Amino acid sequence: MRTDLFPTPLWTWKVAAHGDISNDVRSWTHEHTDDNGRWQSRTDLHTLGVFEPLRALILRKTRKVLKDFGADTERHGRLVITGMWVNHTTDHRFSHETHTHPNNFLSGIYYVAAPPTMGSTAFVDPRPGASVCVPRPKDHNSLNAMKQVLQPVEGSLIMFPAYLPHMVTSGITDDERITVSFNLTFQDGEMMAKTLWGE
């Protein structure tokens, strides 16, 4: 029997209301983008009325995440969105180096327009010691992977721990790519920061 200790979760949902939500995001993006190949919006989109359906959807989906974590939401409250922004890319040469989203619990991406000819999201193994010795693989699997590439599916929403390093690869043609990125953390920061063994 094999037991995988300390797994790194990635949640994926198909957005049922993708048609309506993505139309609003596309319109807002086309209205505000500088169309310069790679544009990133302001980071407080969760405060704007036009993004309210997406904000509400994200918060609904976090219930599953908190359930999976066995979180005691009675004590520290539920999650709140701390940042939300649009990434608009029309230059296939664009890539985004490996990064994390500090000072948050959870991060996520909603793929509004994600043609396969544009960049993918790649995740890098967050365990610092895992690459010290890697057997040369005959077949690739989750135990020998140092990087996992996710081919984005238009209309999908993903969430993952904010500590998980990730990057955007470059594409092969200049098709339009629109994503909404977001971060979440707990409502009650003071309660979260208390010792885990006290009351």
Ligand SMILES: [Fe+2]
């Ligand atoms: Fe990111």
